[in-house]
Amino acid sequence: MLAADITGRKFTAMRAFVLRRVLAAIPLLLGASLLIFLVFAFTPGDFIDGNINLTAQRAAELKALYGLDQPWWLRYLHWLEKLLHGDLGFSMQYQIPVTELLGQYVFNSFLLASVSMVLYWGIALLTGVLAAVQPYSLFDRLLTLAVFAAMSFPVFFLCLLLIKWAAVDLGWLPVGGMLATGSDTRGWAYVHEVAIHMVLPVITLVMLQAGGLTRYFRASMFEALAMDFVRTARAKGLKERTVIFKHALRNALLPMIALAGFELPALFSGAIITEKLFNWPGVGHVHIDTLAARDYPVLMAFTLFLAALTILGNLMADIVYACVDPRIRLR
Amino acid sequence: MNQPLIEFDRLSVEIHTKAGIVRAAQDVSFSISAGQTVALVGESGCGKSISALSLMGLLPSAARVASGEIRYQGAPLTGQPRETLRRLRGNDLAMIFQEPMSALNPVLTIGEQIVEPLIKHQRLRPKAAWVKAVALLDKVGLARPDKIAESYPHELSGGMLQRAMIAMSMSCQPKLLIADEPTTALDVTISAQILDLLQTLQKSEQMALLLITHDLGVVAQMADFVVVMYAGRVVESGPVRAIFKHPQHPYTQGLLAARPVPGARLARLPSIRGQVPNPMNLPEYCSFAERCDQAQAQCRQGQPEYVSLGAMHQSACFVVQKREFA
Ligand SMILES: Nc1ncnc2c1ncn2[C@@H]1O[C@H](COP(=O)(O)OP(=O)(O)O)[C@@H](O)[C@H]1O
Numbered sequence: 232m233l234a235a236d237i238t239g240r241k242f243t244a245m246r247a248f249v250l251r252r253v254l255a256a257i258p259l260l261l262g263a264s265l266l267i268f269l270v271f272a273f274t275p276g277d278f279i280d281g282n283i284n285l286t287a288q289r290a291a292e293l294k295a296l297y298g299l300d301q302p303w304w305l306r307y308l309h310w311l312e313k314l315l316h317g318d319l320g321f322s323m324q325y326q327i328p329v330t331e332l333l334g335q336y337v338f339n340s341f342l343l344a345s346v347s348m349v350l351y352w353g354i355a356l357l358t359g360v361l362a363a364v365q366p367y368s369l370f371d372r373l374l375t376l377a378v379f380a381a382m383s384f385p386v387f388f389l390c391l392l393l394i395k396w397a398a399v400d401l402g403w404l405p406v407g408g409m410l411a412t413g414s415d416t417r418g419w420a421y422v423h424e425v426a427i428h429m430v431l432p433v434i435t436l437v438m439l440q441a442g443g444l445t446r447y448f449r450a451s452m453f454e455a456l457a458m459d460f461v462r463t464a465r466a467k468g469l470k471e472r473t474v475i476f477k478h479a480l481r482n483a484l485l486p487m488i489a490l491a492g493f494e495l496p497a498l499f500s501g502a503i504i505t506e507k508l509f510n511w512p513g514v515g516h517v518h519i520d521t522l523a524a525r526d527y528p529v530l531m532a533f534t535l536f537l538a539a540l541t542i543l544g545n546l547m548a549d550i551v552y553a554c555v556d557p558r559i560r561l562r
Numbered sequence: 563m564n565q566p567l568i569e570f571d572r573l574s575v576e577i578h579t580k581a582g583i584v585r586a587a588q589d590v591s592f593s594i595s596a597g598q599t600v601a602l603v604g605e606s607g608c609g610k611s612i613s614a615l616s617l618m619g620l621l622p623s624a625a626r627v628a629s630g631e632i633r634y635q636g637a638p639l640t641g642q643p644r645e646t647l648r649r650l651r652g653n654d655l656a657m658i659f660q661e662p663m664s665a666l667n668p669v670l671t672i673g674e675q676i677v678e679p680l681i682k683h684q685r686l687r688p689k690a691a692w693v694k695a696v697a698l699l700d701k702v703g704l705a706r707p708d709k710i711a712e713s714y715p716h717e718l719s720g721g722m723l724q725r726a727m728i729a730m731s732m733s734c735q736p737k738l739l740i741a742d743e744p745t746t747a748l749d750v751t752i753s754a755q756i757l758d759l760l761q762t763l764q765k766s767e768q769m770a771l772l773l774i775t776h777d778l779g780v781v782a783q784m785a786d787f788v789v790v791m792y793a794g795r796v797v798e799s800g801p802v803r804a805i806f807k808h809p810q811h812p813y814t815q816g817l818l819a820a821r822p823v824p825g826a827r828l829a830r831l832p833s834i835r836g837q838v839p840n841p842m843n844l845p846e847y848c849s850f851a852e853r854c855d856q857a858q859a860q861c862r863q864g865q866p867e868y869v870s871l872g873a874m875h876q877s878a879c880f881v882v883q884k885r886e887f888a
């Protein structure tokens with residue numbers, strides 16, 4: 232009964248905590264939207280100014296059409312109102328709604344990033360923990376070497392090297408893209424084709440990201456293993472496996488939660504260099520194109536999307552942290 | 563005489579560091595009988611914890627037993643497979659530490675941590691183990707033990723945590739409990755209560771207690787036998803009465819003289835001048851020579867042998883040797 236009582240109280244406190252954090256995220260989001268709007272509204276020049284073929288009269292007409300002649304705060308409120316109705320805006324360059332323009336590209340980027348992320352988090356966790364359990368062993372030293380080698384490689388060089396070896400010289404994998412040119416595969420054949428095209432960019436992203444993360448995991452686990460309570464666990468006669476996984480690892484994972492929260496926007500933002508070199512139709516491409524064309528509605532919507540994801544990632548990290556670390560006060 | 567529970571037999575421990583080899587314990591010999599309280603005293607860094615940890619098989623990875631051995635009920639402990647020692651730890655041999663706040667896992671409840679040895683060694687089912695854990699918390703004098711079992715370490719005070727540590731260490735009725743400066747991190751009144759508890763439990767459970775402490779007042783009150791260490795070596799050992807009435811080694815004499823108020827810590831010794839020598843390069847002669855006011859030429863020419871001074875009392879010092887054989 233006592234146990235149920237405590238669990239019940241904890242649950243209520245947790246619900247209030249989550250609600251409070253969500254409410255606190257709203258002004259943050261509004262602030263971000265205002266900041267983003269102001270940056271774009273007061274940057275000199277826009278899509279219409281950038282077009283030298285327009286007569287002054289035509290330009291003025293177009294500005295009136297898009298509402299660019301109104302005061303900034305009115306435009307902001309208008310933008311906000313549309314956002315609340317799920318309307319992210321209209322691309323001037325492509326003449327389609329932003330959601331329609333970004334949807335597929337964001338999904339492609341997400342596909343690439345999510346697969347890489349699962350892999351490099353898994354690899355970093357495994358190798359980092361193994362290295363910390365046997366510090367200064369041969370494995371640990373080799374890993375340190377590999378990590379520094381991987382981290383000091385320039386991205387584009389790595390991409391080109393992989394393309395040359397695996398795609399050009401050996402011909403095992405496609406050079407780039409997401410599908411072979413003119414391919415119209417369906418069902419499993421489609422999945423297979425996309426998967427083949429993903430291999431090289433995924434390898435690149437994993438090699439780029441796993442190194443640093445491995446160092447984080449190793450440091451965190453190393454620190455946890457040096458804690459007094461690990462010695463207590465050993466003094467109780469627990470199996471080394473229990474000591475490492477139940478006592479040390481649980482504590483070592485706590486600081487990684489915040490890091491995982493920061494990965495949320497990275498899942499959708501597109502890896503620009505990698506996507507460009509492997510010709511992956513991700514959002515990184517579109518980002519650069521729209522930047523060059525000053526297609527502000529797209530840029531604003533995309534920046535706000537990433538800002539919202541950053542806030543959400545932090546929020547989720549806070550909540551997970553509160554769930555797993557009893558020391559966090561729920562107020 | 564019957565067999566001692568624990569025998570340290572010329573144990574030497576080396577710690578390999580970047581700066582060099584630390585000889586943390588050298589030729590440490592003493593024994594603990596069943597149900598006996600042995601106090602291990604000496605200044606910080608003289609090798610008390612390292613000696614205790616080698617008994618538990620919990621030496622830091624940089625440390626290794628260089629020579630000698632420790633025996634438990636006549637069978638060697640040192641050099642045994644890890645698994646053999648693991649089965650003894652928490653079951654026959656238990657240990658509590660200096661900092662109760664950091665000795666418990668912050669993300670597990672007290673109860674979850676106490677049931678672990680019960681499930682591991684006594685094969686209790688989780689439910690039964692929990693009931694026993696609550697009973698143990700009650701036994702160490704914690705009010706509302708059921709509530710304590712569900713608390714996390716950060717919700718309790720240092721004194722309560724040390725009681726919980728004691729409950730945990732007692733869970734499998736060990737033959738020996740090592741308490742490594744169990745009250746150094748606690749304030750005076752709490753400290754006295756914890757020591758009382760240890761003494762009561764030691765009597766009621768008839769277990770041996772190896773008490774590492776700075777506090778000679780505590781030694782006088784609790785110990786049957788005293789081992790005095792200096793710079794990794796045992797310089798004097800004997801029954802508590804002999805040590806307090808007739809301390810022979812100049813270091814022991816200094817420790818006793820430097821005991822102004824009962825309960826005061828011995829971290830600094832006003833009456834022994836100088837400092838503990840660097841454990842990285844200990845001299846090949848008596849390492850107390852630099853600080854000893856009775857030192858003679860002979861003292862810098864070799865290690866003094868142990869001199870027997872009657873029933874179980876012995877000391878390693880040239881001056882004592884001369885006096886005895888004069
Ligand atoms: N993990 C370690 N690494 C290096 N040196 C250590 C380590 N642990 C203890 N030492 C050294 O071993 C010696 C004995 O330490 P210890 O047994 O902890 O002393 P104390 O008597 O205060 O308990 C000290 O000189 C200490 O510096």
Ligand code: SF4
Pocket residue numbers: 811812813848849850851852854855856857858861866878879880881882
């Ligand atoms: S051997 Fe000499 S220096 Fe060492 S304690 Fe005895 S008298 Fe002092």
Ligand SMILES: [Mg+2]
Pocket residue numbers: 607610611612742743
């Ligand atoms: Mg110590």
